[in-house]
Amino acid sequence: MIIGLPKETKEDEYRVGLTPGNVHTLAERGHKVLVEAGAGAGSIISDQDYQDAGATIVAHAADAWSADLVVKVKEPTPAEYQYLRKDLMLFAYLHLASNRELAEKLLTNEVSALAYETVQIESGMLPLLMPMSEVAGRMAVQIGATYLLKTQGGRGVLMGGVPGVAPANVVILGAGAVGTNAAVVATGMGAMVTVLDINYERLKSLDDRFSGRLQTRYCDAFNVRQAVYDADLVIGAVLIPGGRTPWLVTRKMLPNMRTGSVIVDVAVDQGGCVETTRPTTHSHPVFEVDGVLHYGVTNMPGAVPRTSTFALNNQTANYVACLADEGLAALQNNQALMRGLNVYRGQVMHSAVAKAFDLPCISPQKALVA
Template sequence: MNIGLPREIKDNEYRVGLTPGSVHALVEQGHRVWVQSGAGMGSFISDEDYRSAGAEIVPCAEDAWAAQLVVKVKEPTEAEYRYLRKDLLLFTYLHLASNETLTERLLASGASAIAYETVQTADGTLPLLRPMSEVAGRMAVQVGAMYLLKTQGGRGVLMSGVPGVAPANVVILGAGTVGTNAARVAAGMGAAVTVLDISHDRLKMLDDHFPGRLQTLFSDRLNIQEVVGQADLVIGAVLIPGGRSPWLITREMLPQMRNGAVIVDVAVDQGGCVETTRATTHSDPVFEIDGVLHYGVANMPGAVPRTSTFALNNQTAAYVLSLANEGLAAMRHDRALLHGLNICRGHVTHPAVAQAFELACVSPEALIG
C-alpha cells in the first residue's frame, strides 16, 4: 500500500504522524511511504532521517495526500478538504462530535476515516488517546501556572505558595488520564489539589496513589459550584469517548469565581466542559470573561512536539501497519480499530458522532463485509 505523511498545517502544530522508526517498519513490509518535505521538521526529524528509513520525499501536500492511506496527527483543516475522496483511508485525531463541517465534508467525499480518539480495546482503554492525554494533563498545570502570573493576566499566585502563604488552589474536573496526570504535576508542585469525578473507583485510585496530597469529591453540581468558587486554577478533564463534553461549569458560575482565576479546558477539542470555552490557538491562546482567563488550545501537545510525536507513535505504529497490510479488512479481527471507524463510505459509523448531529448510524460491520 502507498502511505502518505503530509505536513501538519494547523496553527503551531509541530507533531508529525509517523516517526522514522514507524516508516522503517512499513517499508520492511513492502509498503511505500510518501513523506511531504519538511513534515517532520517541527519535531526535529529531517527529510534525510525519513529517507534513511526508506521513505520517498515528495515536494507537495498533494503528493502525500494521493496515497491510499494517509496518516496525520490533527483533523483536516478547510484547506485540506479538497484532498478528501472516496478511495482514501484517513487515520488521525478527528473529534467529529464538535466539528459538524468536517463531518459533512467527510460524508460527502466518501472517504473512510478512523479516529485515534475512539480506538478502544475490550477493557475500555483508549490506547491512542492516552499518550496525548498524559501530555495534555501534565501541560495543563504548567500552562495554568504560567497564566496565574500577574504579568500574564492572572491572580499573581505561586502554585506552591511559600512558608506562611497558602499555595494555589487547583480544581480538576475529571479523574481520567488527563485528570490523573494533572493531579500528579499539581500535587508535585505543592498546590492544594481537589479532583472531582462521578466514578468512585477513579477517586479511590487517586486517594490510594496520592495519600494526603489531594482531596477527592464526587462530581455533582453543588460540589462543583462550591470548589470552583474557591479555585485559582480549574482544569477541565472530562471525556465522553467520541462524544461532546457536557458543561460542568456554566456561564452563571463565572461571576462567583475569583478575579484572575484561570480555566484550562483540556476538553475543548470535544466542545469543552465549560460553557464559555471556545477553541483557541497557540498563537492566541487565552481570552477573558468576567475576570476569568480561559485557555482553550485544542492541540496542546503540539507545543511539545518532540515528546508528543514519539509518545503517539509508540501506540499508533502497530495499528498503522495493520491498516497498511489489510486496509479496512483489518477491522474484521481487530475490534479496537472497528471502534475507531467514525465515517465509512458516506455513512456515520460511530454512535456518538451520529447523536451529536442527529444523523443515522450504520453498523461498521455491515460496511466492511
C-alpha cells in the first residue's frame, strides 16, 4: 500500500503523523511511504531522517495526499479539502461532531475516514486519545498557572501560595485521563484541587490515589456552580467519545465567577464544556468574557510537538500497520478500529457523529460486508 504523510496545515500545529521508526516498520512490511518535504520539521525530524527510514520525500502536499492511506495528526483544513476523494482512507483526529463543514466534505467525497479519538478497546479506553489527553491535562495546569499571573491578565494568584497565604483553588470538570493528569500536576504544585465527575468509580479511584490531597464531588448543576464560583482556575476535561461535549459552565454563570479567574477548556475540540468557549490558537490563545480569561486552543499538545509526536506514534503504530497491511478489511478482525470508522461511502458510521447532525447511522459491520 502507498501511505501518505502530509505536512500539517492547522495553524501552529507542529506534530507529525508518523515518526521515522514507524516509517521504517511500514517499509519493512513492503509498503511505500510518501513524506511531504518538511513534514517533520516542527518535531525536529528531518527529511533525511525519513529517507534513512525508507521513505520517499515528495515536494508537494498533493503528492502525499495521492496515497491510498493518509496519516495525519489533525483534521484536514479547508486548504486540504481539494484532496479528499472516494478511494482515500484517512486516519487522524477528526472531531467531526463539532465540525459540520468537514463532516459534509468527507461524506460528499465518500472518504473512508477513521478518527483517532473514537478508536476504542473493549474496556472502553480510547488508546489513541490517551497520550494526548495526558499531555493536555498536564499542560492545562501549567497554562492556567501562567494566565493567573497579573501580568497575563489573571488574578495574580500563585498556584501553591506561600506560608500564611492560601494557594490557588483549582476546579477540574471530569475525572478521565485529562482530569487525572491535571490533578497530578495541580496537587504537585500545591494547589487546592476539586475534581467533579458523574462516575463514582473514577472519583473513588482519585480519592484513594491522592489520599485526601484533593476533594471529589459529584458533577451535578448545583455542585458545578458552587465549585466554579469559588475557583481561580477551571479546567474543562469532559469527554463524550465522538460526540459533542455538553455545557457545564453556562454564559449566565460567568458574572458570578472571580474576576481574573481562568478557564482552560481542553474539551474545545468537541465543542467545549463552557458555553462561552470558542476555538483559539497558540498565537492568540486567550480572550476575556465578564472578567474571566478563556483559553481554547484546539491543539494544545502541538505546543510540545517533540513529546507529543512520539507519544502519539507509540499508540498509533500498530493500527496504522494493520490498515496498511489489510486496508479496511482489517476492521473485521479489529473491533477497536471498527469503532474508529466515522464515515464511509457517504454514510455516517458513528452514532455520536450521527446524533450531532441528526443523520442516520449505519452499522459499520454491515456497510463493510455490503
